[in-house]
Amino acid sequence: MIPEINLLPKSERQSSSFLIIFISFLIVWLICLSIVIYxxxxxxxxxxxxxxxxxxxxxDKEILETQVENQKKEQxxxxxxxxAKAEELTAPTSHxxxxxxxxxxxHSYLSHxxxxxxxxxxxxxxxxxxxxxxxxxxxxxSPLFTNVxxxxxKTFTFEEASDEQVDEEMFKExxxxxxxxxxxxxxxxxxxxNGGEEDE
Numbered sequence: 001m002i003p004e005i006n007l008l009p010k011s012e013r014q015s016s017s018f019l020i021i022f023i024s025f026l027i028v029w030l031i032c033l034s035i036v037i038y039x040x041x042x043x044x045x046x047x048x049x050x051x052x053x054x055x056x057x058x059x060d061k062e063i064l065e066t067q068v069e070n071q072k073k074e075q076x077x078x079x080x081x082x083x084a085k086a087e088e089l090t091a092p093t094s095h096x097x098x099x100x101x102x103x104x105x106x107h108s109y110l111s112h113x114x115x116x117x118x119x120x121x122x123x124x125x126x127x128x129x130x131x132x133x134x135x136x137x138x139x140x141x142s143p144l145f146t147n148v149x150x151x152x153x154k155t156f157t158f159e160e161a162s163d164e165q166v167d168e169e170m171f172k173e174x175x176x177x178x179x180x181x182x183x184x185x186x187x188x189x190x191x192x193x194n195g196g197e198e199d200e
Contacts, residue, residue, distance in 0.1 A: 093115050095144065096115065096120065096144060096185065097113065099142055099144050099145075100113070100122060100139075103135060103138040103139060103142065104124070104135060105126070105131050105134060105135055107127055108124060108125060108126045108127070108131060108135065109124065109125040110122060110123070110124055111123045111124065111125055111178075115185075118184055118185050119182065119183075119184050119185075120145070120182070120183050120184070120185065121151075121180065121181075121182055122180075122181050122183075123178065123179070123180055123181075124178075124179050124180075124181060125177065125178050125179070126176070126177045126179060127176055127177075128176065128177065129153075129177060132150075132153070132177055132179045136148060136150060136181065139181070139183060143186060144185060144186055145183045145184065145185065145186060146183070146184050146185075146186050147183060147184045148181065148182075148183040149181070149182050149183070150179060150180070150181055150182075151180040151181065151182045152179070152180040153177060153178070153179050153180075154177070154178040154179075155176065155177060155178075
């Protein structure tokens, strides 16, 4: 058996072991340092991102609050304007109805009345087209109305009846034409008339 002969001096063997341990420790330390640096950079970036998101959320909140305030002001202003406009456009409709009925010929009827935004729609019934034309002419001449026009004319159809069932005089009073008339109100004339009544 050949004996092992270590030709290296003892000090060199110790230096070599120490160097290996040092290098191993250095590698481990560098790895740990790299991990710590990575975690630091990553955490710092995450913090910046979180701060940016917080700032964006704050800005969004301020924008939303501003929009809400503006909407409240706009709604308040719109409501006030609507009320003012409604008060301005409100006409004394009783005067309109009185005028419509006063101009209505005998044996004629006002069956429907609708007023909206300075415009009137009335449904009237007449014995003949001549009477209807006369009524429209009176409306045109009235200071309370303007832009008078006939929208539709319908003819009534009566069932035959005996003398005992229908009185002849009553039959003459039954309207034979249903006329839909569209007209607009003359605001200044209404205001003058309303003001005159208040002065009285």
